[in-house]
Amino acid sequence: MDITSIEKKLKALEANTKAEFGIMTPQHMVEHLTLTVKISYGRIKIPEFEPSEKQLFQKRALLDSTMEFPRGVLAPNMKAGELLPLRNSSLDEAKKQLIESLTGYTTFFNSSPDASSVHPRFGKLNYSEWEKFHPKHFKHHFGQFGIW
Secondary structure: OOHHHHHHHHHOOOOOOOOOOOOOOHHHHHHHHHHHHHHHOOOOOOOOOOOOHHHHHHHHHHHOOOOOOOOOOOOOOOOOOOOOOOOOOOHHHHHHHHHHHHHHHHHHHHHOOOOEEEEOOOEEEEHHHHHHHHHHHHHHHHHHOOOO
C-alpha cells in the first residue's frame, strides 16, 4: 500500500463530498477502510472459519484477476441501508486514523511477512493476498467519492 498516494487522495475528500453511489458518508467510508486495514494485520481479530465454496470462488475471482471491486456488495454482517456508528469526532480525525492503521499494517507485515489474518468473507489471507485486496477495496471506495 502506498501511504503517500493515499494521503494525497484523502486531501481531496471533504465532509460534504457527495457519494457517486452507495449510502456511506465520507467519514463512514474512511472509517470502514480503517477497520478493514486493522483486520488485515490482526489489530481487530475475526474468528477463524472455513469459507464456503462460493466464498472461495469469490475470493479467487477478485484476487486472481483484473476484476474490479463490485458495486452493491454489502460489508459482511451488514444489512442494506445500515451504517455503523461513527467512531471519530471528525473526518480529519478519521483520515488520521486511516493513515495510522496503514502504517501499522506496513510495520506488522515488514516484521512478520509470513503472517496471515482472517478476512470476514474470504477466511485467512496472507500478505500477498491482502496486497491484492486492499488496492481494489480502496479504489472502489475512493472512486465512490471521486478521489481515485
